[in-house]
Amino acid sequence: MDEIIQVTNLKKTYKKRKTNELVKAVNNISFSVKKGEILGLLGPNGAGKTSTIKMICGLLKPDEGTITINGINNQDKRLKALQHISSVLEGNRNLYWRLTVRENMDYFAGNRGISRKAVAPQIDDLLTKFNLKQKEHELVNRLSRGMQQKLAIAVAMLAESDVILLDEPTLGLDVETGYEVREILRGIVKDYNRTIIISSHDMDVIQDICERTVIINNGTVVTDDRIENLLRLFAVKSYTITLGKPLTSQQQTKLLQFFPTLTYTPDTHHPTLEIDLQRDDEIYDLFEVLKTESTPVESIDRKTVNFEQVFMKIVKGEAADHALA
Ligand SMILES: Nc1ncnc2c1ncn2[C@@H]1O[C@H](COP(=O)(O)OP(=O)(O)OP(=O)(O)O)[C@@H](O)[C@H]1O
Structure with missing residues (x-):
């Protein structure tokens, strides 16, 4: 048994x-x-x-x-x-x-x-x-x-x-x-x-x-x-993408049109994009647009979640982020 x-x-x-x-x-x-x-x-x-x-x-x-x-x-x-x-x-x-x-x-x-x-x-x-x-x-x-x-x-x-x-x-x-x-x-x-x-x-x-x-x-x-x-299950589907060069204002407008959850932080050395994915494959769409705009990507970091945060979400009755996928 x-x-x-x-x-x-x-x-x-x-x-x-x-x-x-x-x-x-x-x-x-x-x-x-x-x-x-x-x-x-x-x-x-x-x-x-x-x-x-x-x-x-x-x-x-x-x-x-x-x-x-x-x-x-x-x-x-x-x-x-x-x-x-x-x-x-x-x-x-x-x-x-x-x-x-x-x-x-x-x-x-x-x-x-x-x-x-x-x-x-x-x-x-x-x-x-x-x-x-x-x-x-x-x-x-x-x-x-x-x-x-x-x-x-x-x-x-x-x-x-x-x-x-x-x-x-x-x-x-x-x-x-x-x-x-x-x-x-x-x-x-x-x-x-x-x-x-x-x-x-x-x-x-x-x-x-x-x-x-x-x-x-x-x-x-x-x-x-x-x-x-x-x-x-509760992993946050948020990514921070560090770019090799800053985006022009035209590029910023274009990206925001495609990806409404995107935030752009201009920094002459390390400009970053933050995105909360609505779909699993959305990240590939973003890379595609960055490629056509000849914008190099230096690094991609996924936000992690610890067990305490998971526990709080469960007790408060929040759905896991995967439910959105
Ligand atoms: N002897 C008792 N008489 C009346 N109510 C009680 C008694 N023992 C526990 N309770 C109530 O039953 C509920 C569950 O209590 P319990 O001690 O099992 O919870 P717990 O999850 O261990 O809580 P904690 O983390 O605070 O120790 C609580 O509302 C508590 O007030």
């Missing part, structure tokens, strides 16, 4: 305590995750990400819908299904603050029924990978937030479960530590071949680590696609 997680028609409505107002947090969400896949679960604040993650790891009961993990329904056979999942929710809360780094690792290994001696090399390996070896005898409440976050992920790795759920793994970390956690996650993906679901507002993390993304807005899935497809 290829799919390790299958979420089908999931629904969850909350009742606000004071007003009794109903909030449809998750409204018929379906998606699946393949073994070994790294999925980014995204959405603006209040979209329903945390509710979805909590239902997957059995902390919240859905009103409707099913979740299967490795083919096991997580409501019918909760404990069996959850054996396959480790989660790091709300950063460092799954740690024991009055135990040391090492004691936390030992404790969670003990939960798996493995002897301290047998698991020691694996713990050493993880502490080294996560750059926590020098802190192994430090109490968790004395660690920085970034170190606690790293330890929480290391503990999740120790469980050797097939799936790891990470809710906002870089939230509140400084740039340097955020980068370190990102590197560690990339290492996990490369070295350990786990299935990972990451929810994050940090688009660099998502673009860097995930292969596919499910974007949720107002409790429903608005996009489920590979990140490279989305980047291609």
Whole structure:
């Protein structure tokens, strides 16, 4: 079986305590995750990400819908299904603050029924990978937030479960530590071949680590696609063309007649044309006209789009530029 997680028609409505107002947090969400896949679960604040993650790891009961993990329904056979999942929710809360780094690792290994001696090399390996070896005898409440976050992920790795759920793994970390956690996650993906679901507002993390993304807005899935497809789909069809010599005013008028979206920036050294293509082959028409006008082209640059811009466009409901083509 290829799919390790299958979420089908999931629904969850909350009742606000004071007003009794109903909030449809998750409204018929379906998606699946393949073994070994790294999925980014995204959405603006209040979209329903945390509710979805909590239902997957059995902390919240859905009103409707099913979740299967490795083919096991997580409501019918909760404990069996959850054996396959480790989660790091709300950063460092799954740690024991009055135990040391090492004691936390030992404790969670003990939960798996493995002897301290047998698991020691694996713990050493993880502490080294996560750059926590020098802190192994430090109490968790004395660690920085970034170190606690790293330890929480290391503990999740120790469980050797097939799936790891990470809710906002870089939230509140400084740039340097955020980068370190990102590197560690990339290492996990490369070295350990786990299935990972990451929810994050940090688009660099998502673009860097995930292969596919499910974007949720107002409790429903608005996009489920590979990140490279989305980047291609939303690529801005705008080009900047640097010319070898300036255009005469007659040439400018002629070009504008043919290409209404064209803008010309005269510069004696590097005059440029900018164009938003209405059709894919329009660029060839432009070159043809420049050729007949004996205007040399020095360079052509395509504007690129980053994943954060793609995310914003999707959440705002903008169509991909390819729809124009
Ligand atoms: N226990 C609760 N009681 C009432 N409403 C809730 C409860 N938990 C979440 N909600 C509401 O459900 C909606 C979805 O919340 P959820 O935390 O799942 O979103 P999220 O995508 O994780 O948001 P964020 O990015 O801000 O963490 C929001 O409108 C939220 O206010």
